[in-house]
Structure formats: structure tokens, C-alpha cells
Amino acid sequence: MAETASPAWTATVLTLYPEMFPGPLGTSLAGRALEAGTWAMDVHNIREHAHDRHRTVDDTPAGGGPGMVMRADVLAEAIDAVADGPGPLVYLTPRGVPLSQGLVREMAAGPGVRFVCGRFEGLDERLFATRPGLEVSLGDFVLSGGEMAALTVMDACVRLLPGVMGADASGDEESFENGLLEYPHYTRPQEFNGMEIPAVLTSGHHEKVRAWRLAEAERITRERRPDLWAAYVARTAGARDVRPELDH
Numbered sequence: 001m002a003e004t005a006s007p008a009w010t011a012t013v014l015t016l017y018p019e020m021f022p023g024p025l026g027t028s029l030a031g032r033a034l035e036a037g038t039w040a041m042d043v044h045n046i047r048e049h050a051h052d053r054h055r056t057v058d059d060t061p062a063g064g065g066p067g068m069v070m071r072a073d074v075l076a077e078a079i080d081a082v083a084d085g086p087g088p089l090v091y092l093t094p095r096g097v098p099l100s101q102g103l104v105r106e107m108a109a110g111p112g113v114r115f116v117c118g119r120f121e122g123l124d125e126r127l128f129a130t131r132p133g134l135e136v137s138l139g140d141f142v143l144s145g146g147e148m149a150a151l152t153v154m155d156a157c158v159r160l161l162p163g164v165m166g167a168d169a170s171g172d173e174e175s176f177e178n179g180l181l182e183y184p185h186y187t188r189p190q191e192f193n194g195m196e197i198p199a200v201l202t203s204g205h206h207e208k209v210r211a212w213r214l215a216e217a218e219r220i221t222r223e224r225r226p227d228l229w230a231a232y233v234a235r236t237a238g239a240r241d242v243r244p245e246l247d248h
């Protein structure tokens with residue numbers, strides 16, 4: 001493949017498990033883009049920055065309690081080693097800002113992201129103070145490590161990079177891009193288990209198709225995500241006044 005003009009979007013990863021990368025991102029859409037040089041992965045083993053005989057990266061929590069905590073000195077050295085790497089420093093942690101499509105877009109628009117993957121009970125708090133970064137969470141649940149979270153963020157970013165998705169526009173109408181969940185999809189066969197594809201979709205009337213899809217996206221969002229729906233209604237109040245029947 002031809003070299004891309006600008007340097008490829010680069011995911012720098014600090015982890016205790018480098019063998020987990022690229023993992024699933026080595027296949028399919030992301031894998032092909034990785035091979036083509038549209039993006040790059042730069043994986044570092046945190047353990048290489050441990051200097052004692054046993055290459056210790058963790059220790060018992062001050063104050064007692066279960067589990068182990070990742071040492072500030074070891075991790076700080078690992079972070080400093082990639083200080084000049086492209087993009088913001090991102091800590092994956094359940095206490096971070098929830099990942100959103102807006103944040104993904106911001107991260108994808110930059111030169112890359114430097115991910116710090118936690119393990120055990122998490123990181124020594126002094127890291128966040130001395131090596132400031134954006135703390136990002138995948139949601140209100142606990143993973144066993146930051147690696148799957150980093151892979152997930154990367155996947156969401158990579159598919160937005162120019163040329164990765166088949167049609168560049170195909171991201172625009174997706175869930176969350178306009179504050180709504182996506183409308184339902186159908187494809188062949190025309191009839192399945194006694195159900196037909198909605199007639200409007202095969203009518204050839206692009207304007208009617210567009211209106212049907214918007215109405216469906218609104219219905220699904222209203223039914224499933226009152227939080228998104230409230231924000232959407234507030235934002236589109238003026239425009240939606242002409243269609244008051246969709247409000248309930």
C-alpha cells in the first residue's frame with residue numbers, strides 16, 4: 001500500500017500484557033487499516049521499567065485492604081518514556097469520564113492517543129497528579145484490566161480515520177452522531193418468517209425513506225433512552241415544533 005502523507009494515527013499503549021495487542025484489532029476493518037499503515041500501534045511493557053531483581057510493578061495498598069496497587073515510580077518511568085509520543089495521555093479507569101462518540105471523534109481527529117492500562121486495584125494516586133492525563137471509563141462496571149478498554153477505544157477511533165470505513169459518510173447517521181439511536185435496518189430476503197420489509201424502504205422515495213428513518217430513530221430513542229431523548233428534545237425544540245405528534 002502507498003504511504004499516507006501525514007504520520008499515521010498512533011495508539012501508544014503502556015501495559016503489563018503486551019501480548020494482548022493488537023489482538024482483535026489485527027483482523028477485519030481495523031486489521032486491514034493497521035496493515036495498510038492508516039494507523040499504528042506502539043506497545044510498551046510497563047515491567048521493563050521495574051528495576052528490582054523480581055521486576056516488581058505492584059505492591060500492597062497503604063492503609064491495608066485487598067489486592068495490589070501499581071507502583072508510581074515504575075509507571076511514571078514508563079509514562080515518561082513515551083512523553084513525546086503523539087496524542088493525549090489517557091488513563092483507563094472506572095472513575096473516568098464515560099466514553100462517548102463525541103470524545104471518540106476528538107481522539108480520532110488528533111495524532112493518536114497514549115493509553116495507560118491499569119491492573120490489580122489500580123494505580124498509585126500520585127501518578128494522576130504528577131503525570132496528568134484524561135481519565136476515561138467504558139461504563140459503570142469493572143474490568144480486570146485496562147487493556148480491553150484501550151482496545152475498545154482504539155476500535156471506535158480507528159473506524160473513523162479517513163479511508164477506513166468503506167463510505168466516508170457512513171459514520172454520519174449512526175447511533176449518537178445526531179443525539180439519537182440509529183433507525184432499524186433491513187436487507188434481503190424481502191420476506192422473512194412472514195415479515196415483509198417496510199414498504200416505504202422499497203418505495204424509491206428518498207424523502208419518505210429519510211422521514212421514516214428519522215421518525216423511527218426518534219421512537220427508538222424515546223422508548224429506550226430517556227436521557228438522550230430529553231437532550232435531543234431540548235436541542236431540537238424549534239425544529240420539532242412542526243411535528244408535535246412525535247412528542248409522546
Ligand code: SAH
Pocket residue numbers: 092093094095116117118119120121122123136137138139140141142143144145146147149
Ligand atoms: N479497584 C478499581 C478497579 C480496578 S480494575 C475500582 O474499584 O475502581 C483494574 C483496571 O482495569 C483499572 O485500573 C482500569 O485500568 C481497568 N478498568 C476496569 N474497569 C474499567 C472501566 N469501566 N473503564 C475503563 N477501565 C477499566
